[in-house]
Amino acid sequence: MANLTLVLSEAAGAAHGGGAAGSILSSPSWWVALAMTIFLGVLVWKKAPAGIGAMLDKKIAEIARQLSEAEQLRLDAESLKAEYEAKLAHAAKEADDLRARAEAEAEGLVAKAKADATALIGRRKQMAEDRIAAAEASALADVREAAAKAATDAAAALIAARHDAKADAALVDQAIAAVAKG
Template identity: 35%
Template sequence: MFHDPRFWTALAFVLFFVIFGRKLWVAITGHLDARADSVRHDLDEAARLRREAEQMLEDANREREKTLAETQAMLARSEAEAAGLAERARKDAEAAAARYEKMAQDRIHAAERSAIREIQDRAAQIAVAAARDVVSTRLTESPDIAATLIDKGIDSLPEALRRSAA
């Protein structure tokens, strides 16, 4: 047994672990504990970063929804404003058309009045010419009628002047 190399190898192995085993065990467990602490720290850091990322995502989603709501509100206001502007433009166009129509009607009425005056003036001229012809024909035939007409004209002159002044 003492001559067998396996015995001495086994004994050396056992003595090595008895002498250095505690130190090796402490060093190995210390290294493993340090590694476990490092992994635990990394996991805690990853969890913290994940929570922060989730919070940032939630904030970004809230901000996006808020911005979307503001955009929709702005769009609604813009549409309402555009509708108001269109309505105002329509009313302005209608008012302008009404003004132009009124001006055209006024011009037509003025032209009608002018035409009526011209017709009346022309009719009066024709009537005066016809009356002149009739009167001159009759006056030349009968001088008494001329005197009577002149007297009636002079008598009705004050009344005609009063009517024209009023």
């Protein structure tokens, strides 16, 4: 751009009589400006700006396509995230339900175990009371038997000591007479 300004100023100076035409043509700045103008002219003639624009449009379309794909992927990801969050919430609800059922079942088992233990204690208590009653009855029978034996032994000893053969004969005669009357 600076070269083009320099060339234009030199050309203006030459037009006003500031120098010969040969001095402008021999200036390297003029040749650079001419080459640049020819180059830009060829670019316009070969429709380079249109090609560059088409290439840029193609690149813009590709980027727009990638952005739309990325947007679609983001929407899919959000959908999957929402789906998995719903599944997670459902799983958490099921876990809470399972925990509640397990706690209720545990409470039922504890209550049943308490009832079974109470029933077992009652049965064991009844069995112990029955054993005690049986032991008391057995002991009472043993005491009665021992008392009867002692009484029998004492009676036999008393009878033997107080009765002689004559008294025994009288008792036997009384018993026979009682049976004969009867």
